[in-house]
Amino acid sequence: MGxxxxxxxxxxxxxxxxxxxxxxxxxAASMGHVRDLPKSKLGVDVEDGFxxxxxxxxxxxxxxxxxxxxxQKAERVFLATDPDREGEAISWHLAHILDIGEDExxxxxxxxxxxxxxxxxxxxxxxIDRQLVDAQQARRILDRxxxxxxxxxxxxxxxxxxxxxxxxxxxxxxxxxxxxxIRNFQPEEYWTLTARLRPADVPxxxxxxxxxxxxxxxxxxxxxxxxDQVRAIVAEVEGAPFRVVSVQKKDKKRHPAPAFTTSSxxxxxxxxxxxxxxxTMRVAQDLYxxxxxxxxxxxxxxxxxxxxxxxxxxxxxxEAQKFITERYGARYSAPRTGxxxxxxxxxxxxxxxxxxxxxxxxxKDDLTADQxxxxxxxxxxxxxxxxxPAVLDTVTAEIAAAEHVFRATGSTVKFPGFMVLYxxxxxxxxxxxxxxxxxxxxPGQALDLLGLEPRQHFTQPPPRYTEAMLVKALxxxxxxxPSTYAPIIATIQERGYVTRENRRFHPTELGNVVTxxxxxxxxxIVNVEFTAGMERKLDGIEEGEHSWQEVVxxxxxxxxxxxxxxxxxxxxxxxPVEETDEVCEQCxxxxxxxxxxxGRFLACSGFPECRGTRPFHxxxxxxxxxxxxxxxxxxxxxxxxxxxxxxxxxxDFVVWSRPAGNxxxxxxILVEKGRGGAARRCTSEGCGxxxxxxxxxxxxxxxxxxx
Numbered sequence: 001m002g003x004x005x006x007x008x009x010x011x012x013x014x015x016x017x018x019x020x021x022x023x024x025x026x027x028a029a030s031m032g033h034v035r036d037l038p039k040s041k042l043g044v045d046v047e048d049g050f051x052x053x054x055x056x057x058x059x060x061x062x063x064x065x066x067x068x069x070x071x072q073k074a075e076r077v078f079l080a081t082d083p084d085r086e087g088e089a090i091s092w093h094l095a096h097i098l099d100i101g102e103d104e105x106x107x108x109x110x111x112x113x114x115x116x117x118x119x120x121x122x123x124x125x126x127x128i129d130r131q132l133v134d135a136q137q138a139r140r141i142l143d144r145x146x147x148x149x150x151x152x153x154x155x156x157x158x159x160x161x162x163x164x165x166x167x168x169x170x171x172x173x174x175x176x177x178x179x180x181x182i183r184n185f186q187p188e189e190y191w192t193l194t195a196r197l198r199p200a201d202v203p204x205x206x207x208x209x210x211x212x213x214x215x216x217x218x219x220x221x222x223x224x225x226x227x228d229q230v231r232a233i234v235a236e237v238e239g240a241p242f243r244v245v246s247v248q249k250k251d252k253k254r255h256p257a258p259a260f261t262t263s264s265x266x267x268x269x270x271x272x273x274x275x276x277x278x279x280t281m282r283v284a285q286d287l288y289x290x291x292x293x294x295x296x297x298x299x300x301x302x303x304x305x306x307x308x309x310x311x312x313x314x315x316x317x318x319e320a321q322k323f324i325t326e327r328y329g330a331r332y333s334a335p336r337t338g339x340x341x342x343x344x345x346x347x348x349x350x351x352x353x354x355x356x357x358x359x360x361x362x363x364k365d366d367l368t369a370d371q372x373x374x375x376x377x378x379x380x381x382x383x384x385x386x387x388x389p390a391v392l393d394t395v396t397a398e399i400a401a402a403e404h405v406f407r408a409t410g411s412t413v414k415f416p417g418f419m420v421l422y423x424x425x426x427x428x429x430x431x432x433x434x435x436x437x438x439x440x441x442x443p444g445q446a447l448d449l450l451g452l453e454p455r456q457h458f459t460q461p462p463p464r465y466t467e468a469m470l471v472k473a474l475x476x477x478x479x480x481x482p483s484t485y486a487p488i489i490a491t492i493q494e495r496g497y498v499t500r501e502n503r504r505f506h507p508t509e510l511g512n513v514v515t516x517x518x519x520x521x522x523x524x525i526v527n528v529e530f531t532a533g534m535e536r537k538l539d540g541i542e543e544g545e546h547s548w549q550e551v552v553x554x555x556x557x558x559x560x561x562x563x564x565x566x567x568x569x570x571x572x573x574x575x576p577v578e579e580t581d582e583v584c585e586q587c588x589x590x591x592x593x594x595x596x597x598x599g600r601f602l603a604c605s606g607f608p609e610c611r612g613t614r615p616f617h618x619x620x621x622x623x624x625x626x627x628x629x630x631x632x633x634x635x636x637x638x639x640x641x642x643x644x645x646x647x648x649x650x651x652d653f654v655v656w657s658r659p660a661g662n663x664x665x666x667x668x669i670l671v672e673k674g675r676g677g678a679a680r681r682c683t684s685e686g687c688g689x690x691x692x693x694x695x696x697x698x699x700x701x702x703x704x705x706x707x
Contacts, residue, residue: 005074006108007067007094009081013113016290016298017080020115021122028070030081034060035093037140042148044141046560050552052141054093064097071098076106078125083109083348084306085139085542086483088132095128103127112354113290113300135541138548142166142534145556146525149563158514158573163495166525166534167480169518171488172497173526174473175465176507176515185461191224193233194453195406197242197399199439200446208439209450212399212406219405230454237401242447245398245405252411253389256418258310258338259350259382262482263475265305268381270468271425273373274503277467277486281305283370284351287378293358293366300354301363302378306483307348310338312385316352320386323356332417334388352382384422391415397441401449410438427469464504478532496600501618502658509576517573521566524558579605586612617646622659625668625684627651631659655683665689 006027008014018027035054037043045051056064071077077100079091091107100106107128110121146166154162193214202208214233216222224230260268265284269275275283284305290298317335324333338350353375360376367375393414399406413419465473471485480488492498497511507515518526525531534555540546578593584604591602593616604612617632620643624631629647634654636642643659645651657671660680668684670691682689 002073002075004076004078005070006078006080007091009087009090010289012286013289016113016300017118019298020113020118026070026074027080028067030067030090030094031060031063033057033090033093034064034067034097037144042144044144046145046556049549050141050556052137054096056097067094068098078108078122079106079128080108080110080121082306083111083304084483085132085136088129089136089140092128092130092133102130111348112303113288114354115299117354131542131544134548135538138538138541138551141548141552142538142555145552145559149559150522150525153563153567153570154514154517156567157570158517159510159575162510162514163491164514164518164525165491167484167531168488168491168495169515169526170479170528170531171470171474172492172507172511173515173519173528174470174477175492175498175505176512178462178465179507179512182461182464187458187460189225190457190459191227191230192455192457193224193230194455195237195242195399195401196450196453197406197408197447198450199441200448202439210408210410210436210438212397212408215398215405215407217404227454227456233404234452234454237404238449238452240402242399242401242406242449244441244443244445244447245400246443247398247441248396250394251414252392252394254392254417254419255389256384256387256422257381257424258336259312259352259385260378261308261310261350262306263308263471263485265351265378266471266485267427267468268425269374269377270466270471271427272377275370275374277471277489279370280374281486283368283374284378286371287375291363291366291371293363301358301375303350303352303354304348305351307351308482309348310350312336312338312350312352312382316349316356317386320356320383324383324387328387328420331415332387332420334417335386338385350382351378353379356383380422381424384418387418387421388415390417390419395438395441397438399447408438408441410436412437427466427472464506466503466505467500470505477528478535479528481535509578513573513575517570521570522562524562577605582614584610584612585614586610619646620659622661622669624651624653625662625666626653631655631669657683663687663689 003024003026006014006017006021006025007030008017008027009030009032011029014027014029018025021027034057036057037052038055039058043053043055045053077098079094079100081087081090081094087109088107092102094100095102095104095106105125105127107126108121110117143166147163150164151162154164195212195214196209197212198209214222214224217233224233257264262281266277266280269280270277273280284302287302288300288305290300292298293301314337317337321333321335356379360372360379363375364372391414392411394411395409397408399408463469467489470489474480474485474488475482492511493500496508497514498505498507500506515526534551537546537551541548541551580591580593580602582591582602583589584591584606587604587606587610589604589606589610591612591614592605593600594603600616602614602616604610606612617634620631620633622631623629624645624647627645627647627650629645629651631643632646634642634644640656642654642656644654655669655671660670660672662668663670663682663684666682666684666687666689668682668687670680670689671683672680680691
């Protein structure tokens, strides 16, 4: 008997699968897609049912020739590309170049690359699912129609080299709209009043001090808006006795987060590991396709990584429960099979380890640092999702002074449940203050007032998007799909529409100009609701609810008219000139920021008379401790960001962490450390200055004075 040929996308996946299938199979890699629309033209016949004109991808000739030769010699051909729309389309294109009929049972899919899953899948091959192919094809054609017809308009009206996309333009709009919210935000003043209290029967110097926040007066909640309002309350309660009015105790359950979807993995890897979306997906792909594990050989460590479902197989749940019971005890076990949220495709399971008995520490030596950290995150999240809720013992105490009421809240962990293993991260906009621990309090109990702390505050504008927050917004609004978030975020940065500073997105002038143009002349293209509705229609193709030509045709008829009208009505758009303080070395004129094929650079404002140019460097708020020059952001040959003196090469001072000013003690560089750059410390050897340490000293000094 001859060998059967199995075709997958990547060599890593091929090596893993070939080990499971044995000698009767030969596994080859197509290296992704083998056919696509041509780059040099539209490639879609808009007059004949939007028929696509697929051609072999440049550079894939040798691969196609080799696959055809191996297919002719093979006893049978199987197509085992990824189990999603993109994978189905790759298999469809492969079937076309290999002259395999669409009704032939050649398609094999599996959610995890393990021996049992792969061997089971090859027992049940099926024909290529044309509805899945049509759903992918409709997206590809729509994106081509928008990109190849709208981008040239931007070239003519704004600047060459620009691009617009059906989904990327909406992502840029979200960032631009957020910036406008911040710019137009009007802060409102408000105050808080905190009483520092201690039970009267607790001796001075002992534990028992706790804070209570002002709540209201005469049974009503009162918002503190002005300083005179706070001063009046302080005057009334300073000499009054403080007494506990009521104490409420109750158990509060905190449930674990479900196992990862693609979106939630991208968000959590950004929060906890500092990974960008592209980095997360690249590392996750390695874990899915297979790692050479000592004692096992090549094996996939996690299930398929492109999913919007939290569903988990009953076998995986049973294995997790067995492990949890063995390690933590039966009371920590709480099986959950999960499910899909409304609108999700639910084609695959959630992302989970292929075996919970493959502990992160056991495979650490076989993984890179990034692979280990991401695998550990996936392993812990999945196992925690199968554990019992945590039980918190919460206490709320109401405290009266004169006619005013203060409220103190506290909580202690009564039963840790899933929290012994994992706690989900939170974005800045979702963060709230954690409750502390209160001393034992009882109604009628007298309290000593140690101090009153009135504080003025102002409402804050919404925060700029981080990658995690942008992915969350795109998912919540139904924009794009899990597999598209990474390329969307990469594209909008590459095109110069947004920049990322301190891990947050800022729109560029170019991004604002293009977004305003699209909002004025192509409102549907950048309309969030319209784009989400289009995504639902495209998903409907997969379910057989619409034909792909019908969906594309309905969109294109309106788009073509809008495009023609915009071409007539839009004049040449002048981009604002971004001036700098830099002076041209050749003629002494000011230099301006220009955009080229390799990004931003400085050019003389006297162009074309003067052609002086210079690399563009982002300045940071610090001066060089050696020569007093400015500090600028630079890139190493490998693309890693660092910060160095602007007077290089005369001064070679560098620091790898982002500077946050100069040290007040020695004049050295303060760098941001910790989550979000919250902690700042001096880099100078022997200085030891730290803002966190100074703040702690201040708190201790204040407490000492008040005792």
